[in-house]
Amino acid sequence: MTEQIIELIEKYNKIIIHRHERPDPDAYGSQAGLGEIIRQSFPDKKVLLAGEEEMSLNYLARLDDFSDKEYDGALVIVCDTANEERISDQRYSLGEVVVKIDHHPNREPYGDYMWVDPSASSTSEMIYELYVAGKERGFQLNREAARLLYAGIVGDTGRFLFPSSTNRTFEAARELVKYDFDRASLYDSMYQVPLKIARLKGHLLQQMEPRTSGAAVFRLSKSLLAEYGVTSEETHSFVGIAGDIQEVIAWVFFIEEDDVIRVRLRSKGPVINELASRYNGGGHPMASGAKVYTWNEADLLVKELDRVCEDYLAYSNIEQ
Template structure:
């Protein structure tokens, strides 16, 4: 059976399902959860959407957003099916999943680095987004695409293609987007919520990040650091600042941008790589224990942010052959002995 057929076979008979996505969810992750909820509503199944991380505030406009619950330690009865959306590894769902008894794990994703952790896996790296796959699922299930479902699916495609600007933007996703507009998605309204409506604090944070940006024009490399202190000073949660990840790459002449983001818990740093597909940043991320796409990838390091910058930036120079200087690898090798062989 094809991936969509196997997935539908696992979902259609389930009476209770747990739906979740990766830590620090993005637009495709959040909208995919809601899209699946809309698809399965007609089946009469009891659906619980539970995440370990809050969703970014700009996505509050999505239909059904109130259905997403933040895990707070509550106990749940066993779920016959767990659906993981847009998540390359099971541990990226968060440790809360280990506290809930689940049966069959259904894994739906478009990341080439997905490690096929599900009992049922549907992984399509040719898809621009998980939202694209859920549109195919809706069609396979014979579910009509109403305005609410269309809005969620369109948002997933829009955000994971970077407003139709990333290298994963394809004729296929444009055809899907056109159809979803015909089904009731409002592109102007969705774009306003996501790209043309920012708080003063968010704009101040963006300005500070740009001011503190490090640019090496000769090496076509730029990087920046986003700390909790910066977010607190601007009155912006670090979750709502995730879209600033593209700023380093936006510099003219830069083909690789890196954002180092401090976690709420000390001793951890999120490293996000962005490119136009060359260099393939998924290779860099995988070598550091992460994953992603050729143009957008990342990893989490058990390091303070300053230490991560001091170690990763020289390593990137060395890995890409852009500077003849020895990288500082000792600390990273200690934590990732298999992932940092140049």
């Protein structure tokens, strides 16, 4: 499939790259990193980055504003997006050919071509491997592309702490850091948070009571977010808040918005993506997202998370 994608990139003079809504560093890193590789390798091609900008990720890249006409005769590549509903800027279907590049389980196939590899730590890792596969065909990697792909890998591996980090991941990182970009500045942009967010994190930890199942629940109502002056988009920066707590094996964030309650699920063992799929979402076994529409529905999800955690602990005890 990488060979086919390389041939498509060589063939088309206009390439538009998308990623998922509510982006994270891997979404931006894979989207903008691929764009930078194509621009560096083929200066005569027109490359556009589509989607709604996320201000907190402007340090990575800025996106393009363009008309529907640009999709005429264009190759569209969608990065890091498991299902069509989550593609940021739904004009992607106006292109001549659509390619899906993703590392989430392929439960909702779309596009004319698909390269899906759930064993990859991140889509940015896959984009690096696409570059390696295309080197003999003229693909080039520059400092900016290396910075973007490295940020995507770091973001989706939790600074290489998650089990998704493999030999492939460290090999890619080893090659990317050979390029002269400022890693210290990049880490500062990724992990430093404003005081208002630090205070909200402190409030959440102070109020948290781990459940007997090993699950933890964080409810961020609109009123709580307003009290601390934090937007729902900014909450992604501390979704891993319970990862270092010994008594917690899985946790859920509920973030209330005007018309939906966003759900972020994280785990240190129990598989939670099947649970997410039952609540309008999906993702990885240890990191998933979903949506509910009432707090009663949120309570039902919590009960199911309790069961998932209890089953995991019971199985672990049997194994021991």
